[in-house]
Amino acid sequence: MTALGDTRQLAYIAGQASDARVNVELETEGMTLNIGPQHPATHGTLRVIVKLDGERVVAAEPVMGYMHRGYEKLSEVRTYPQVTTLVNRIDWLGSFANEVPFILAAERLMDVEAPPRAQWIRTALFELSRIANVVLFLGDMGVQLGAVTPVFFAFRDREFVLNQIEAVTGGRFHPNFDRIGGLKDDLPKGWIEETKGVLGRIRTFCDEMEDLVTGNEIFQARTRGIGVIPADVGLSYGLSGANIRASGVDWDLRRDGGVGLVHDQLDWKVWTHPDGDSFARYWVRLQEVREACDMVDQLLDGIPSGPVMAKVPRIIKVPAGEAYVETENPLGVMGYYVVSKGDLVPYRVKIRSASFNNISITPWLLEGTYVPDVISILASLYFILGDIDR
Amino acid sequence: MIPLSSADAETVDAEATEEAAAEVASDEQRDALVAALADALGDGLVESHVEPGVDVWVRVTAEAWVDAARALRDRCGMAYFGYLSAIDWMPSPYGRDMDAQVDLTAGDGADDAADEAATGGYETGVAGGDTRFQLLARVHDPVGHVGITVKADLAGDRPEADSWIPVYPGADWHEREAWEMFGITFRDHPNQVHLYLPSHFEGNPLRKDYPLLARRVKPWPGIVDVELMPGEDDEDEAEGDES
Amino acid sequence: MGSVMGSMTDTLTLAVELAWWQQTGIRAVVGLLAVLLPAGTLVYLFLFKMMSFMQSRLGPMEAGPYGSLQLLAEVGKFLQKEDILPRKADRVVFKAAPFVVLISTFLLVLVIPAGPDAWFIDVDTGIFLALAVSSISVIGILMAGWASSSKYSLLGGLRAAGQLVAYELPLVLAVMGVVIQAGTLNVQDIVMSQANGEIFGWGGIGNPFILTQFVGFAIFLVAVQAELTQPPFDMPVAESEIVTGYLTEYTGLRFLLFFIGEFATAGIFAALAATLFLGGWYVPGLDPTSDLFNVIGPAILLGKVILVAFLIFWFRFTYPRFREDQLQQLAWKVLIPLSLANIVLTGVLKVVF
Numbered sequence: 001m002t003a004l005g006d007t008r009q010l011a012y013i014a015g016q017a018s019d020a021r022v023n024v025e026l027e028t029e030g031m032t033l034n035i036g037p038q039h040p041a042t043h044g045t046l047r048v049i050v051k052l053d054g055e056r057v058v059a060a061e062p063v064m065g066y067m068h069r070g071y072e073k074l075s076e077v078r079t080y081p082q083v084t085t086l087v088n089r090i091d092w093l094g095s096f097a098n099e100v101p102f103i104l105a106a107e108r109l110m111d112v113e114a115p116p117r118a119q120w121i122r123t124a125l126f127e128l129s130r131i132a133n134v135v136l137f138l139g140d141m142g143v144q145l146g147a148v149t150p151v152f153f154a155f156r157d158r159e160f161v162l163n164q165i166e167a168v169t170g171g172r173f174h175p176n177f178d179r180i181g182g183l184k185d186d187l188p189k190g191w192i193e194e195t196k197g198v199l200g201r202i203r204t205f206c207d208e209m210e211d212l213v214t215g216n217e218i219f220q221a222r223t224r225g226i227g228v229i230p231a232d233v234g235l236s237y238g239l240s241g242a243n244i245r246a247s248g249v250d251w252d253l254r255r256d257g258g259v260g261l262v263h264d265q266l267d268w269k270v271w272t273h274p275d276g277d278s279f280a281r282y283w284v285r286l287q288e289v290r291e292a293c294d295m296v297d298q299l300l301d302g303i304p305s306g307p308v309m310a311k312v313p314r315i316i317k318v319p320a321g322e323a324y325v326e327t328e329n330p331l332g333v334m335g336y337y338v339v340s341k342g343d344l345v346p347y348r349v350k351i352r353s354a355s356f357n358n359i360s361i362t363p364w365l366l367e368g369t370y371v372p373d374v375i376s377i378l379a380s381l382y383f384i385l386g387d388i389d390r
Numbered sequence: 391m392i393p394l395s396s397a398d399a400e401t402v403d404a405e406a407t408e409e410a411a412a413e414v415a416s417d418e419q420r421d422a423l424v425a426a427l428a429d430a431l432g433d434g435l436v437e438s439h440v441e442p443g444v445d446v447w448v449r450v451t452a453e454a455w456v457d458a459a460r461a462l463r464d465r466c467g468m469a470y471f472g473y474l475s476a477i478d479w480m481p482s483p484y485g486r487d488m489d490a491q492v493d494l495t496a497g498d499g500a501d502d503a504a505d506e507a508a509t510g511g512y513e514t515g516v517a518g519g520d521t522r523f524q525l526l527a528r529v530h531d532p533v534g535h536v537g538i539t540v541k542a543d544l545a546g547d548r549p550e551a552d553s554w555i556p557v558y559p560g561a562d563w564h565e566r567e568a569w570e571m572f573g574i575t576f577r578d579h580p581n582q583v584h585l586y587l588p589s590h591f592e593g594n595p596l597r598k599d600y601p602l603l604a605r606r607v608k609p610w611p612g613i614v615d616v617e618l619m620p621g622e623d624d625e626d627e628a629e630g631d632e633s
Numbered sequence: 634m635g636s637v638m639g640s641m642t643d644t645l646t647l648a649v650e651l652a653w654w655q656q657t658g659i660r661a662v663v664g665l666l667a668v669l670l671p672a673g674t675l676v677y678l679f680l681f682k683m684m685s686f687m688q689s690r691l692g693p694m695e696a697g698p699y700g701s702l703q704l705l706a707e708v709g710k711f712l713q714k715e716d717i718l719p720r721k722a723d724r725v726v727f728k729a730a731p732f733v734v735l736i737s738t739f740l741l742v743l744v745i746p747a748g749p750d751a752w753f754i755d756v757d758t759g760i761f762l763a764l765a766v767s768s769i770s771v772i773g774i775l776m777a778g779w780a781s782s783s784k785y786s787l788l789g790g791l792r793a794a795g796q797l798v799a800y801e802l803p804l805v806l807a808v809m810g811v812v813i814q815a816g817t818l819n820v821q822d823i824v825m826s827q828a829n830g831e832i833f834g835w836g837g838i839g840n841p842f843i844l845t846q847f848v849g850f851a852i853f854l855v856a857v858q859a860e861l862t863q864p865p866f867d868m869p870v871a872e873s874e875i876v877t878g879y880l881t882e883y884t885g886l887r888f889l890l891f892f893i894g895e896f897a898t899a900g901i902f903a904a905l906a907a908t909l910f911l912g913g914w915y916v917p918g919l920d921p922t923s924d925l926f927n928v929i930g931p932a933i934l935l936g937k938v939i940l941v942a943f944l945i946f947w948f949r950f951t952y953p954r955f956r957e958d959q960l961q962q963l964a965w966k967v968l969i970p971l972s973l974a975n976i977v978l979t980g981v982l983k984v985v986f
Contacts, residue, residue, distance in 0.1 A: 031784060033784050033785075033788075034784075035874075039876065040872050040873055040876060055788070055957065064585065064586065065584070065585060065586035065587060065588075068586040068587070070595065072571075072596060073595055073596055073602060074602075076602075077602060077605055108444070142953060143873065144873045145873075145953035145954060146864045146865065146867055146871060146873065146952070146953045146954030147864065147950075147951070147952060147953035147954075148688070148864075148950060149687060149688050149950050149951065152688035152689060152690060153688075153689065156689055212951070213953075216952065216953065218865050218952050218953050218954070218955055219953050221955070221956075221959055222953060222954075222955070222956060222959075232469060233559075235469040235470045235471070235532060236463075236469065236470075236471055236557075236558050236559055236560055237471065237558075237559055237560035238470065238471040238472060238473070238558075238560040239560075240470075244532075249532055251470075251532040251533075251535075256535040257535075320515070321515065321516065322447070322515045322516040323445070324445060324528060324537075324539060326472075326537075333472070335472065335473070335528070337473075337475070337526065337528070337539075339477060339515050348477050348478075350473065350475045350526065352472060352473040352528070356563065357471075357473070357560055360560055360562060360563045361560070364559070370956060370957070370958070371788070371874055371875070372868065372871065372874055372954075372956045372957065373956070374874065375871075375873050375874040379873075389586060
């Protein structure tokens with residue numbers, strides 16, 4: 001067990017030994033259980049080494065890197081427009097949202113601003129990818145707790161959202177649609193009406209989830225009071241998004257960030273929950289899907305006319321400088337620290353992905369829980385492996 | 391269950407209308423931030439850079455690295471830990487294959503780079519820098535809605551720094567990542583082992599002198615592809631010809 | 634033939650007689666092939682279609698008309714798979730475990746009558762026998778969990794053992810109410826007493842025990858759900874945490890045996906519930922002793938089985954799963970006291986009326 005800290009291991013052994021002295025006949029041997037990398041619950045290749053005492057977790061250590069693709073290094077040898085194809089693959093369920101902060105960072109360095117129409121469509125697609133992403137979480141949370149049915153509903157209704165994204169971008173999963181200075185294309189004909197229909201479906205889905213999962217006594221028994229994260233601990237670990245809002249921290253970059261999206265012109269609300277447990281995280285995300293539906297509705301009504309692309313040079317050379325732009329992505333705060341030396345390529349791109357921080361709290365959080373709760377807590381933190389490993 | 395929300399639609403609207411005012415206020419906020427840090431750290435604060443209404447950078451000495459974190463958390467309300475990473479300011483010795491248009495290995499650029507390396511002076515970014523490796527961390531104030539990027543110069547080829555874990559426990563994995571990717575050792579880190587890479591991996595991939603083998607084997611299509619549109623300016627002609 | 638078999642009832646307690654063996658053998662083979670196989674296919678198809686529609690998908694469509702041959706297709710698929718034996722597994726125990734589970738399942742069928750004369754065996758302690766053999770499967774599951782030499786299997790096996798032992802009690806106690814009311818342990822007699830029963834002097838529909846033993850029926854269904862290790866009580870095979878528990882290391886034919894065992898047990902427990910609480914093969918309006926029931930009885934029973942199986946699988950596809958400690962609490966703190974109270978009440982009422 002090289003991956004587990006020696007100090008922890010020693011502390012564990014010492015604890016076991018002292019227990020044994022007190023009560024010899026009840027002495028038990030700890031068991032190391034290796035959850036993953038191939039495991040039904042890790043949807044990806046996360047590996048968690050848990051030391052068990054019976055079913056109680058004594059120490060948990062996530063091991064990752066099975067999907068590390070070195071995007072930070074690869075970004076250094078790609079031109080700015082090429083980088084968006086890479087970052088699409090970070091959070092693969094809400095791909096469009098990955099492109100946005102990078103493009104915004106490049107735009108800030110170049111001192112370019114996208115035309116209003118592009119900003120509105122960008123925001124609409126941003127929120128649609130949030131819906132596509134979080135809807136799957138709502139179903140997945142059920143399946144991790146043993147209810148198989150919600151995930152089928154989730155996959156069914158997510159497909160409609162993906163269809164709409166595909167209709168605009170041509171890419172169902174990896175749109176690669178965002179450009180420095182605007183968007184690749186305008187909206188296709190009839191898209192706005194169709195999207196409104198899809199939003200109705202998603203709202204129905206949310207109601208279904210409310211009936212099928214949220215109100216279920218077993219679901220509540222399995223999630224309420226489980227995996228409680230106090231706000232200050234969550235902040236010091238860098239938790240973001242719904243995870244930290246579920247701990248009562250009223251902080252949403254869409255409202256408070258002020259970057260080049262048009263959320264500040266919409267009428268919406270930031271949902272928080274005081275409990276900080278798995279249920280709160282689930283509940284906040286459910287409300288956020290509803291809120292995102294409302295936002296997209298307003299965005300579709302208010303898209304201004306005009307071009308979708310600002311005037312940018314054909315060959316994009318970004319002036320020297322540094323910019324850090326973060327946005328409120330489906331999984332949490334995602335930011336790109338872009339260092340430019342005035343070349344065709346970024347000098348350094350630091351990708352601050354949400355899941356990496358969100359999951360880094362697990363050793364602290366999982367200690368003392370039961371094996372079944374390990375799964376429900378991991379599910380409620382909602383990580384995408386690509387977003388951890390980059 | 392009682393849904394909490396301190397920000398209603400009115401607040402959002404109000405914020406939108408008072409945007410101009412907020413920008414000025416934000417500047418004061420960032421200046422005050424720098425002032426508070428200067429007060430807390432004294433000589434530890436080397437340089438600062440405020441981009442009005444946008445962002446703020448400070449550079450501290452390596453000795454003041456943890457103190458800066460403590461001051462930011464306790465005095466400036468920066469409860470939220472964003473990330474911790476590093477930058478390697480040494481230009482890649484492999485030239486245009488890697489990160490520059492100018493071919494450093496053959497031509498004038500190589501001499502420049504060699505000169506730079508010899509003098510120890512690197513072309514560094516915002517808030518300056520003196521050494522090859524620069525630590526980089528971002529913290530945020532979730533109440534005042536302002537973030538700050540903290541930098542620190544680290545001396546030497548195998549640099550060492552103090553760990554932020556006592557202040558921000560979330561720095562644990564970020565420091566492990568910086569350790570394996572840049573070879574920066576964090577003192578008192580409880581579990582300095584590989585995070586992403588296999589445990590027997592040698593080298594520090596994000597250092598600029600670590601070659602990206604795929605690019606060494608096959609020339610970078612990114613530069614080859616650059617073609618000018620008819621009637622466009624000549625400023626980038628060089629690349630098109632070089633291919 | 635029926636009367637011959639009926640007269641055999643008296644001699645059953647005299648243990649083994651050659652004629653009895655032959656008759657029972659024929660009954661078992663014919664019953665398995667002619668009744669259980671089509672019935673199993675039907676129930677299986679119904680359940681698969683039902684759960685597919687619940688999850689807004691089509692379910693089996695390709696194998697045969699309307700997917701009706703899906704069961705055969707799956708058996709064929711599993712037969713082709715490699716039979717993998719873990720290197721450190723306890724070979725004998727590992728191989729034997731699925732058969733132990735399957736035997737326990739099929740022994741259960743024996744006591745369920747499908748008509749006044751259409752039964753496999755008719756023992757006076759029928760329901761007692763059924764509940765006894767149903768607990769053999771615990772041993773099979775423990776064997777599978779231990780012999781696989783996998784930590785997931787071990788955890789699953791131990792969870793299963795704890796759970797099955799805990800829910801065996803409410804299962805038995807729920808049946809006690811029926812036994813008290815019917816005054817017999819003989820399953821055939823329980824059906825008869827429902828058929829001939831009266832509700833406050835009115836015998837129009839007999840007296841299916843679900844009316845008087847509704848609490849018992851509910852507890853029985855919950856306990857059956859747990860005995861089947863199905864959601865919401867599927868902690869032993871919780872696929873999202875311990876892969877599939879004691880089934881983790883099983884492949885091919887051996888997995889198929891467990892798989893069949895699981896579905897068959899669901900069907901057979903449903904048959905047991907239908908027999909004990911819904912009147913078994915009897916429908917109101919006909920003379921329970923008429924020979925007609927030997928023909929239509931199995932079909933009626935099958936209809937009731939599908940009804941109960943629908944309930945069981947409805948729960949299965951709606952609920953998330955309990956945690957191990959929560960389901961133990963449910964068994965020991967809720968179900969057992971409730972079923973004990975039910976027994977006391979039934980006993981008092983039995984004496985009063």
